[in-house]
Amino acid sequence: MSSSFPRRFGKYLLLRPLAKGGMGEIYMAALGQIDGFEKLCVIKKVLSERGDPSKAKRFLDEAKVVLRLSHSALVNTFDAGEVDGEFYIAMEMVEGKDLREVWNRCVRMRHRIPIEVALHVAREVARVLAYVHGYGNLRLVHRDIAPPNIMLGYNGDVKLTDFGLARSELKEEKTQPGVVFGRAAYLAPEQARGEVADARTDVYTLAIVLWELLTGQQYLPISGLDPGAGLALVRHPKPMPPSSRAPWIAPELDKVVLRALAPDRQQRTQSAEEFRLALSDVIAQVAPRTDPARVVELMQAIFEDVIDKERAERDHFLKEVIPIFRESVPEPAPREMTPPLPLESLAAAEGRVVSQSNGHNSAPAQARRRPTMGGQAEEEKDEEDNGARLPGVTPVPDTAERRRARREAAMRVLAELAAEDAGDTPSPQQGSK
Ligand SMILES: Nc1ncnc2c1ncn2[C@@H]1O[C@H](COP(=O)(O)OP(=O)(O)O)[C@@H](O)[C@H]1O
Ligand SMILES: [Mg+2]
Numbered sequence: 001m002s003s004s005f006p007r008r009f010g011k012y013l014l015l016r017p018l019a020k021g022g023m024g025e026i027y028m029a030a031l032g033q034i035d036g037f038e039k040l041c042v043i044k045k046v047l048s049e050r051g052d053p054s055k056a057k058r059f060l061d062e063a064k065v066v067l068r069l070s071h072s073a074l075v076n077t078f079d080a081g082e083v084d085g086e087f088y089i090a091m092e093m094v095e096g097k098d099l100r101e102v103w104n105r106c107v108r109m110r111h112r113i114p115i116e117v118a119l120h121v122a123r124e125v126a127r128v129l130a131y132v133h134g135y136g137n138l139r140l141v142h143r144d145i146a147p148p149n150i151m152l153g154y155n156g157d158v159k160l161t162d163f164g165l166a167r168s169e170l171k172e173e174k175t176q177p178g179v180v181f182g183r184a185a186y187l188a189p190e191q192a193r194g195e196v197a198d199a200r201t202d203v204y205t206l207a208i209v210l211w212e213l214l215t216g217q218q219y220l221p222i223s224g225l226d227p228g229a230g231l232a233l234v235r236h237p238k239p240m241p242p243s244s245r246a247p248w249i250a251p252e253l254d255k256v257v258l259r260a261l262a263p264d265r266q267q268r269t270q271s272a273e274e275f276r277l278a279l280s281d282v283i284a285q286v287a288p289r290t291d292p293a294r295v296v297e298l299m300q301a302i303f304e305d306v307i308d309k310e311r312a313e314r315d316h317f318l319k320e321v322i323p324i325f326r327e328s329v330p331e332p333a334p335r336e337m338t339p340p341l342p343l344e345s346l347a348a349a350e351g352r353v354v355s356q357s358n359g360h361n362s363a364p365a366q367a368r369r370r371p372t373m374g375g376q377a378e379e380e381k382d383e384e385d386n387g388a389r390l391p392g393v394t395p396v397p398d399t400a401e402r403r404r405a406r407r408e409a410a411m412r413v414l415a416e417l418a419a420e421d422a423g424d425t426p427s428p429q430q431g432s433k
Contacts, residue, residue, distance in 0.1 A: 006030075006325045010083035012043055012090065013325065015317050028093065028317075035323045040314060041078075045088045063089045066163045069135060073128035075151065075161040091161075095310070096154050096299065098161075099147035099209070105302045106216075115249075116287050116294040118213035123279040123290075124158035125150060125206050129272035132160075133199040143197045145205040146186035147212075154299045154307055156292030184234055185220050189263045192234040200265045203275050207260035214257070215245035237263055250286045 006013045011031065018026040024044045032038035063080035066089065070076065079090035097105075099121070106113055125145065132140050142149075142163060149162040184192070188204040191197055208219045220237060222230035239261045241254035256278045262268040269275045283290045300307070 006321060008329075009043065009088070010081065012041070013038075013322060014043060015040075015321070018042065029090070030317065030322055031090070035326065036318075038318055038322055040093050040317070042091050042093045043088050044091065045086050060087060063087070065138070065140060069132065071128050071131045073124045073158055073160060074132070075159045094151040094153055094157070094159055094161075095314075096152050096157065096159075097303065097306075099150040099152060099213075102152055102298070102302070103147060103212075109302055111298075111302055112216065113213050114294055114298060115214065116290040117298050118210060119279060119283050119287050120290045120292065120295060121150065121152070121158050121213065122206060122210040123276055123283065125160055125209075126203075126272045126276035126279060128160050129199070129202050129206065130276055133202070133272055139198070141197045141199060142202050143191070144183075144186070145202050145209065146183055147209060150209070152295055152299060154296070154303065156296040156299075158292075158295065184230055185218065185222055187234050189235050189237065190265060192231055198265070199271055200268050203260050203269050203272055204262075206272075206275070207257055207269075211242050211257055211261065214242040214249055214253075217245050237261075239263065250282075252282050253286055256282050 005017075006015050008014075009027075009029070012029045013031075014027045014029050016028050018028050020026070024046050027043045027045070029041050029043040030038040031041055060080075063077070066077040067080055075094060076092040077089050078092070081088060103113070105111070129142065129145075132142060142160070144162060145160075149160065151157075151159040151161055153159065186205045186208055188197070188201045191201060211219045220230075220233055222233055225233065239258055241249070242257050243249040243251070243254050256269075256275075259267075259278070260269040260275050269278065
């Protein structure tokens, strides 16, 4: 199978890899047949080890569950299926970052995560967990509440993702007994003992995330320990109030967090809804300005540079890369396939090759300009082309030379974006799945 980008995948165009994790590969993708009317989305595939049918089955189990769910604090999954023996789910693309990336940025910029943001995120996740846990008597449990699975939108949205480890009545294939999935630092004691997770397990792991957001420290410092000692710590944690590390935390908030962190499930906050209500009460007392606007402020403060670059990248995909690809690689059926885009395009999209990325003398004037915010460069091109068109719709280039020039320009911008992205990757500080 070709690994070049963009490439067709059923009714989708895969644009570039986004992430690779435990359950599958994640791609930025586009859906839509007509230039200018594509919708960007995210495709998650099973890893290509097709020899492992239980993995594929777990993936399909996940798909069946998540396709039925609908909640504003949940990444919306709208399609699932199979292409050439590979299973996938398609979901909305969150314009934002996961909480691990937010955390790492904050560490690097020495920017404290505001208490309002910590509380808002926790309350939103508790709200969506209450929905998920109560959904249709399926006894759904997420089982992997951890920073990489909580997305923060630049618009202030908080969205839970990755039901790869969800457990429900829908599951045809039971997880093998004794197998511990998920990351050790975000496991509840009962999970570490190999017991069946329930709604209170998600409450516990959400409380770990909240504790860490409030204190800026890791709740269970297991990274330096040998596996045996680490597991013992996860199984028998000694809960500490957040104020032991962050003295400004009010006693009321300490109490709510500690109750959700009770190692014994019987002593713990019994449901996500109960946790949400307790958080709402404490927010009213200690942080009444908590709302999505605080998330927007934080995201703009720490990702100011990235937000513009990502917007330019999305515009570039929609207005240049996709139309050029469609033109160069016609639909496979019923016509014969033409060769895909040259290898450099793939390499540029993957950030592997950055050759001639600073070449400012090979392309004609209209293709040289790097689109800053998309619209501006588009407008300048519009002046050169005659004929009516919808705003934002890229005109089809009319000569082979123009096509080549536009393609070269597109590849340069992609290469630059990829190179900048590569220099922006922080080292992980928290759980990484
Ligand atoms: N819908 C999405 N929009 C944007 N980024 C996403 C989306 N879904 C996942 N991601 C990113 O990809 C990473 C891995 O996705 P996830 O579904 O958690 O897969 P895994 O099973 O590998 O953990 C996430 O931590 C997040 O950074
Ligand atoms: Mg994940």
